[in-house]
Amino acid sequence: MSYPDRPWLARYGAGRPADLTPDHGTMLDLLRASVARAPACEIIRYFDGVLTLAELDRASDALAAALLDRGFTAGDRLALYLQNNPAFVIGLLAAWKAGGIAVAINPMNKHRELTYLLADSGSTALLCLDELHADVVRAVIASGQTDVRLVITASAFDRQQRIDPRLFAHATKPVADDALDLETLLEQYAGRTPPPAAPEPDDVAVLTYTSGTTGVPKGALNTHRNLAFNAQTYRDWMALTPDDRVLGVAPLFHITGLVGHVGIALLTPCPLVLTHRFHPGVVLDAIREHRPTFTVAAITVFISLAGQPDATPEDFGSVRIAYSGGAPIAPAVRDRLRATTGLEIYNIYGLTETNSPSHAVPFGAAAPVDPASGALSIGVPVFSTVVRILGDDGAELPVGEVGEIAIRGPQVVPGYWNKPDATAESIPDGELRTGDVGFMDADGWFYLVDRKKDMINAAGYKIWPREVEDVLYAHPAVREAAVVGVPDAYRGETVKAFVSLLPGASATPAELVEYCRENMAAYKYPRTVELVDELPKTTTGKILRRELRGRT
Structure with missing residues (x-):
């Protein structure tokens, strides 16, 4: 079941073809068309410097x-x-x-x-x-x-x-x-x-290297067509115009920064606000000065900005469109950020191999929460994109069943640089096997459960860290949480949580364990909780579970 026929989808065009106009066939075509239309556009704002x-x-x-x-x-x-x-x-x-x-x-x-x-x-x-x-x-x-x-x-x-x-x-x-x-x-x-x-559109434009969490990094072959298509996806999905201003907080070396910042700015065209690297105080000042209207960033970026002692809802008043990708958003975090900043943060999902988005919550729509798991939907497939849920045998699963997310569309890379075996394994016949586990509900909304390799097996019970983390995020003292499996003599594996607390909040590990025990099945709740000042993250804001496993 790749996509159910639902009348409301016509409103967003989700999963349906998007026309690429001839002047947007490659990234250079895109640039030349924008230069011809608006040569005086302030395309980069860098502190007090401006580049047209x-x-x-x-x-x-x-x-x-x-x-x-x-x-x-x-x-x-x-x-x-x-x-x-x-x-x-x-x-x-x-x-x-x-x-x-x-x-x-x-x-x-x-x-x-x-x-x-x-x-x-x-x-x-x-x-x-x-x-x-x-x-x-x-x-x-x-x-x-x-x-x-x-x-x-x-x-x-x-x-x-x-x-x-x-x-x-x-x-x-x-x-x-x-x-x-x-x-x-x-x-x-x-x-x-x-x-x-x-x-040519199918020529390689950029090699972006995967994180290498399961082996040596692989160079994804991001083509001009891939990049141009998803730059247009961002622009049209979020209804961006030359009057918008993009806050460039995602690293430009990362696919989100390449497409969701640089690609959008060049295509629209509109200003891109850069601040060298992410420092919450510096970025907050840039927001106050340049009044950006759009950004896409890891949820940890929004948490960090909202946590600045001098931050006020008025600071974020110019940002009318905010999307978060790279890691799932817990409903409790979304609600807390809405209350403290006034921002309505929408989920977006993609990978290096999909040139940023394959799924997004339509702008203005309310993402549903799965009643069984409490997970917030990552959205629906974007233009011209077909998504399937596959079982361990590679067969397509019916609505509601959990399996691997597989994606086919114009944004999927053709392969990896000089790695034909890895290409054949991960992108058979042009369909990306993401390694992410999720499901689709009867209305066509998709939910990310977790990374396939992060599943915890405790005495035969499957536990997805994401579900435990979402429960922890609902605790009023929790700022960030990460859950990993650790060796256990009796259960084989058991659940451990690493938690950082909100400024001024207090909670003991025993209190957090008890909170989880009261809110989930007995086999799922963490047996130990370790409080930390900060959780380790990538430069894109993803929490590094693999580093936490090394601490156990």
């Missing part, structure tokens, strides 16, 4: 020309090892204009990880932050284990004058004699344009 579409177009032209002059050729890879700076967007567009592929790299990666990603992708050029060059890149290049021939550095201070001491420990720009400076290159090549690049 025309200026961004010229800067990326100049960098593309510089790359080509230094041996970059069609199909080469330019790695981007940056925070949320204007340099990331300039480098992304320059890679495409030079006929190449961008490789998005997490700036938190260290020597071993960066070496692997550069070598695996075969990157020949690298654009990185100057501080990362000094701390990591120089040694990686010196090791001789990569194909990188050209290193360009950018500063977090580029394109701004106001230096925020909460983010930047110093206000000086390191000079590297073994790398080129981005701003110097842009000055040298100002006015130069590369030969017109004409990628």
Whole structure:
């Protein structure tokens, strides 16, 4: 049962085809169409710095020309090892204009990880932050284990004058004699344009690496068609217009930032507000100053912003559309954020391999809560997307039964970089097997139960951590919660919860265990609770259960 026929779906167009206009076939087509329509649009706001579409177009032209002059050729890879700076967007567009592929790299990666990603992708050029060059890149290049021939550095201070001491420990720009400076290159090549690049829609635009939680990271082949389609999905699903302003809090190296921030801004076009990296106080100030109207972020970002001691509902008054992805939202958290910030936060669901959304709650609709599990729906399939629930044998399951979520649509990547076996296993015949477990109700709403690998087996009983976490989130003292399975001599595995408390709140581990015992079946409630100040997270805000398992 891939999608039931429900009259209300026509209102949102969910699961139905969305037309891609001819000028949006590739990301470069999308950019060129927007530059022609609105060259003076303030496309990036970075602290007190502003970059218009025309200026961004010229800067990326100049960098593309510089790359080509230094041996970059069609199909080469330019790695981007940056925070949320204007340099990331300039480098992304320059890679495409030079006929190449961008490789998005997490700036938190260290020597071993960066070496692997550069070598695996075969990157020949690298654009990185100057501080990362000094701390990591120089040694990686010196090791001789990569194909990188050209290193360009950018500063977090580029394109701004106001230096925020909460983010930047110093206000000086390191000079590297073994790398080129981005701003110097842009000055040298100002006015130069590369030969017109004409990628095909199915050409790879970006390699985005999976987190590697179940093995080495894999480079997803995010094509121009994938990215352009889901940029339009965001725009049309949320009814975004050039009057909107996007708050860029998701990392740009992550698929949410690439599509839900950069893609939207370039397509609409509308301003993208960047703040280098996430610092709740800095982001709150950016909201007050730039008055963004839309954002998509992990739920932990909203929790952190709402928890700022000086935050008020008026601060969030400009944000009319707020979506959360990356991790499920507990109904209690949604309700608490609505009460403290005035924000109505909608669920959205997707993966690196689906170029951000495959499901979303239609804007203006109320997501239902499953009465059996208490889970909040992740929404319905977006345009042109077919979703099935599969059993362990690969057969499609009926409505209401729990199984693996499988997705087919224009946003699904064709495969992984140089990994045909992994492609055949995870994306057989073009359908993505997500590894996420969920179900669909009789009205076509989908619910995420948990990651398949996170299931806890206690004396033969299956326990999904997400359900226990949702119960904990309903406790008035709980800020964040994560549940893992730990070894148990009698049950084989048992349930342990890690909990951080709201500022000023108090609760003992014994009280939280008792609260869960009173609100769920005996085999499910956590036998132990450990209180922590902060739960470990990825840079995108996902709570890292695997790190917590290592503490048990």
